[in-house]
Amino acid sequence: MTFSANxxxxxxxxxxxxxxxxxxxxxxxANVIYNKNRHRFSTKTYCVNxxxxxxxxxxxxxSISKIPDKxxxxxxxxxxDFVPDILLECISKGVAxxxxxxxxxxxxxxxxxxxxxxxxxxxxxxxxxxxxxLGVFSPPHADxxxxxxxxxxxxxxxxxxxxxxxxxxxxxxxxxxAQEGVGISKAVSIGNKAVLDETAMLQYFKKDPETDVIGIxxxxxxxxRGRVFISEANRSEKPIVIIKSGKTPGGTRAVxxxxxxxxxxxxxxxxxxxxxxxxxxxxxxxxxxxxxxxSAYPGARIRKACIITASGGHGAIASxxxxxxxxxxxxxxxxxxxxxxxxxxxxIKSIAGLSNPIDLTGSAFDDDFIAAxxxxxxxxxxxxxxxxxxxYLPGITSDIGARIAEVTGVSKKxxxxxxxxxxxxxxxxxxxxxxxxxVAHSVEGAVxxxxxxxxxxxxxxxx
Amino acid sequence: xxxxxxxxLRLYGLATxxxxxxxxxxxxxxxxxxxxxxxxxxxxSKQIIHKTESxxxxxxxxxxxxxxxxxxxxxxxPGFEGVIIEELAEGLELIVGSKRDDQxxxxxxxxxxxxxxxxxxxxAIRLAPTGKQEALxxxxxxxxxxxxxxxxxxxxVHLGMLSTLIVAFSKLAHELSxxxxxxxxxPVFCSSKRAVIADARFMFKEL
Numbered sequence: 001m002t003f004s005a006n007x008x009x010x011x012x013x014x015x016x017x018x019x020x021x022x023x024x025x026x027x028x029x030a031n032v033i034y035n036k037n038r039h040r041f042s043t044k045t046y047c048v049n050x051x052x053x054x055x056x057x058x059x060x061x062x063s064i065s066k067i068p069d070k071x072x073x074x075x076x077x078x079x080x081d082f083v084p085d086i087l088l089e090c091i092s093k094g095v096a097x098x099x100x101x102x103x104x105x106x107x108x109x110x111x112x113x114x115x116x117x118x119x120x121x122x123x124x125x126x127x128x129x130x131x132x133x134l135g136v137f138s139p140p141h142a143d144x145x146x147x148x149x150x151x152x153x154x155x156x157x158x159x160x161x162x163x164x165x166x167x168x169x170x171x172x173x174x175x176x177x178a179q180e181g182v183g184i185s186k187a188v189s190i191g192n193k194a195v196l197d198e199t200a201m202l203q204y205f206k207k208d209p210e211t212d213v214i215g216i217x218x219x220x221x222x223x224x225r226g227r228v229f230i231s232e233a234n235r236s237e238k239p240i241v242i243i244k245s246g247k248t249p250g251g252t253r254a255v256x257x258x259x260x261x262x263x264x265x266x267x268x269x270x271x272x273x274x275x276x277x278x279x280x281x282x283x284x285x286x287x288x289x290x291x292x293x294x295s296a297y298p299g300a301r302i303r304k305a306c307i308i309t310a311s312g313g314h315g316a317i318a319s320x321x322x323x324x325x326x327x328x329x330x331x332x333x334x335x336x337x338x339x340x341x342x343x344x345x346x347x348i349k350s351i352a353g354l355s356n357p358i359d360l361t362g363s364a365f366d367d368d369f370i371a372a373x374x375x376x377x378x379x380x381x382x383x384x385x386x387x388x389x390x391x392y393l394p395g396i397t398s399d400i401g402a403r404i405a406e407v408t409g410v411s412k413k414x415x416x417x418x419x420x421x422x423x424x425x426x427x428x429x430x431x432x433x434x435x436x437x438x439v440a441h442s443v444e445g446a447v448x449x450x451x452x453x454x455x456x457x458x459x460x461x462x463x
Numbered sequence: 464x465x466x467x468x469x470x471x472l473r474l475y476g477l478a479t480x481x482x483x484x485x486x487x488x489x490x491x492x493x494x495x496x497x498x499x500x501x502x503x504x505x506x507x508s509k510q511i512i513h514k515t516e517s518x519x520x521x522x523x524x525x526x527x528x529x530x531x532x533x534x535x536x537x538x539x540x541p542g543f544e545g546v547i548i549e550e551l552a553e554g555l556e557l558i559v560g561s562k563r564d565d566q567x568x569x570x571x572x573x574x575x576x577x578x579x580x581x582x583x584x585x586x587a588i589r590l591a592p593t594g595k596q597e598a599l600x601x602x603x604x605x606x607x608x609x610x611x612x613x614x615x616x617x618x619x620v621h622l623g624m625l626s627t628l629i630v631a632f633s634k635l636a637h638e639l640s641x642x643x644x645x646x647x648x649x650p651v652f653c654s655s656k657r658a659v660i661a662d663a664r665f666m667f668k669e670l
Contacts, residue, residue, distance in 0.1 A: 226566035227590060257512075257645040257666050258580050259560025259572045263588050268564050271588035275601070 006127045007196070007204045009096035011138040011186055013043050013072035017064055017095075019086055020077035020102075021047040023055060029101060029146030030077035031055070036149050042140050044069065064089050072096045075135060075144045080104040083131065084116045091120070097127040099135035099144045106192050107132055114194045121195040133191025134167035137174070137184070145189075147171065158183015159212035160295045163201040165190055165219045173217065176288045181433035182295050185210045197222065199229045206236050212298040214240045215291045226269070230276045239294045240278045241452070243287040244269060279452055285441070286448045292438045293449035297414040300453045302384035304328045306376045307357035309388035310364050310396070314418070314443055315357030318386055321447030327454055329356045330381045343371040365395035366403060373415065374407040384453070386446050388418045391428040401431025408437075414453055418446040464507050465547055468663040472648070475635040477628060478659045480652075482549035491534055492527060494548055500525050501551040504533050505662065510542030512664065515578050517541075523551065552661050554654030555610055555620055559629055561591060561636030562645040563668070569640040571633045573598070575607040576650045583607075591633040591640075598629035611653065618655040625651075625658040644668045 016037055022028035030047070035056070037045040046069070047055065052062040061067050064074060064086070074090050076083055080102050090098055105114040114131065121128045129135050135144030139157065143149075145167070152171070155178045162177075164170035167189040174184055185208070188201055198216055205211045214236070221229060233240050247266040263271075273280045281287035305327050309315040319329050332340075337354040344352055344360070345368050352368075353359035360368050369387065376382045387404065389396060401417070408415060417432045419425055421441040432439045440446035466484040473479055483494040484507060495502055506519030514520045519540055521533040530548075537546055558576030563569055567590060574586030587601035599622060602611065613619035628651065636646055645666040652659050 221566040223565055224568050226564075227568050230567070230590065257560060257562070257647040257664060258558060258649060259647050260562045260645040260666070261581060262574075262584050262586055263560075263562050263564070263570060263572050265564070265566065268562075268567060268570055268588050271586075272567055272570065272590060275587075275589055275597075275604075 006096050006125070007200065008208075009072050010099070010127060010129060010136055011188075011204075011208075012141045013096070015044040015046070015069055015071050016073050016075065016142055017046040017048055017061075017067055017071045018075045018077065019048040019064060021049050021055060021060060023049060023051060023053055023060065028077075030075070032146045032148055033075055033077070033101075033144055036143055040149060041142055043073075043142050046071070064095070065093055067093075070094065073142060074098045076100045077102055077146070080108075080110060080113050080131070084113065084120060087117065087120050087126065087128065091124045091126050095126075098129070099133070100128060100130035100191075101133060101135055101144065101146060102130075103132040105131045105194070114192060118194045127200075128195045129188065130191040131194060134170065134189035137187040145171070153178045156181075156183040157185070158295060159185055159210065159298070160215060160291050161185045161205045161208065161211040161213070162187040162215045162217070162291075163190060163198050163205070164188070164217040165193065165198070166217060167191070169217050173215070173284070173288065176284070177291055180288060180292045180438070181430070182288075182292045193222070197225060199225060199232050202229065202232050202236070202240070206232075206238060212238060213291055213294040214238055215287065216240065216242045217287075218242060218244045219246050220244075220265070226272070230272060230278075233278050234276050236277060239298055239452075241281055241287060241290040241294065242273055242278050243281045243284065244273075281448075281452075285445065289438075289440060289445050289448040290452035293414070293416060293452050296436055296438045297453055300384075300414045302327070302414060302450065302453050304330045304382055305384040305386050305450055306330070306332075306379075306382040307386045307388065308360065308369065308372050308376070309357055310360055310362050310390050310393055311388070312353065312357075312359045314388040314390070315359050317443045318388060318418075318447060319357050321444055322386075322450060325447055325451040325454065327384075327447075327450050332356050332358070336375075336379065340372065340375050343375060344368050362390070362393050363395065364393070366397050366400045369396075369400060370403050370407055373404055377408060377413055383413055384450060385413060385415045386418070386450060387415055388443060388446065389428070391419055391425040396428075398427045398431055401428060401433075401437065402435055404432070405435030405437055416440060416446050416449045418443055464509060464544070465505065465662060465664065466507060468646075468665050469660070471665070472632075472635070472660055472663055475631055477631050477635070477648075478657060479663070480549045480552050480659055480661045482547045484545055484547055485534075486545035488531070488534060491530060491546075491548070495524075495527070495530050498548060498550055502530065502548050503551050503661075504530070504537070505547045505549075506537045506540050507544045507547055508540060508542035509544070511540065514662075549661070552652035552659050554652040554657075556650035557625075557653055558586070558647065558649040559632050559651050559660070560645065560647045560649065561632070561643075563640055563643070569637050571629065571636055573601050573629055574605060575610075580649060589633075591637040593630060593633040595626050595630050598626040598633070601629070602626065620653040621655055621658060625653050628658045628660075642668060
């Protein structure tokens, strides 16, 4: 099941045809897809309905064969029964691949139709996404999500690509990543994954030069596909974050062996994923945090963090979290503590706590944080800095994010910031995020982020 | 049942405790003396999965008198087809098992074994077949790993023999995956001298 050459055409089509537009209902999914691609994307877009005619002043073709140009990608939004014949027609026209957004296949008792799609696809080496999916989001080329653009939050271009079994969860994740200032390269909802599944998409994103981080939402692997996926993931140079739903203990059956009883579906999944190069996020907030930090530092691998804060309590919570996550909080040598004292403002010299966590106290100014960050950027016993900031302190200004970003210098050690996420502090948060430094919503979130770059398993830094 | 399970394991080069399957009282004494006390006696029955809970295990038999009386008690258990008598192995009790998983195919499990295995659930699960380093990593990922590494002055478990056993077991589980749904080797006694399977059960796929 490899379509590597053709899968790229799904994400970067030269031309697009939407089959199943309505001549009367502007909210029909096919119409939404046709309109948004025609207006907002660079790909030449056509529409098809057997009745023909015009919509929005554009010609409606009666079939895919009637379109005079070559078509790279087709979006099929018709009744399920028509889909196999439409795919065969696409193949004879030389279309490169299809997204089938139509539902009512296996999920509605029509496994036979879904099997037919699979047969057609495999026999003709014709890649199909879906059915029962949103398809691909790949700006500036194409967007087959039947959701009006104005109803979504703007998504900036970035280096994270997402694969999801659920379209709804995918869009939610994109919104949440956008809120954190994380840019998306591509997203794909694979729906019933009759042909192209998470492994096929992983194969593509591993080679995609615009993707540095691969995020995957999974409900379950199809029979035996978990094994193929893990083998592919273990050969990935790029970090992979997985979140799985359906964690209720399966596998326990009336009278059974101890092994079958303990190794339920989720326990088995989690154990095998954690022993692989993938990172398992256990909830959505952890998933978003992991994608955010990996997007900023995809090649990082950290072991020893320095926590810099204005509050002893925040430092203690972060320290506890790091301990649980297996991240060292190294002692700061006395000679370094003395040297750092000399770099701090007179107001805090005598009161700052300079053993790790570094507590610069509520009297610290921007300059003190910058001095401390710069100091530890050059220390070999620290490979990550967690900066826990309280924007309500009088000495901290909204300049701090940009100034911290300036001092990261050539060492490019990962910095993970924490700041309370409320609208009032938006300008502080943007100061970091717009300069490429991830900001967690909570101290625990900052620990999730540190754990993600500890667990990503990549020895060499490419940043 | 246990005797056949152990014979299959031996075919794959897996160490099992020395045992005899005794069906009649008349053979009991001779076989017991050949092994030598102390002896463990376990019921052989298709109807009993968890022998301990059913009164089907007797540990630390030191003489002929108890040997005979425990045998007579076990003859009354459901589905009685004899007993296994075997040497008393010593060491830390682990479980090494496998199951056919729908998403991943055959997986193996290694963890803290014995009768409380489902209480602690301190196990690691890996794809079968597994390599030696992966087997060792799985063992060392257990919460109980310090117990295997000489906790509080105890002898360290022979991790090389243990991981060799896991590798051989994973090969067996992988090769037999078409017919077998699940295997439990529990307990596997691990000491500084050896890793030996003291009990095993194969659950076949439903046809």
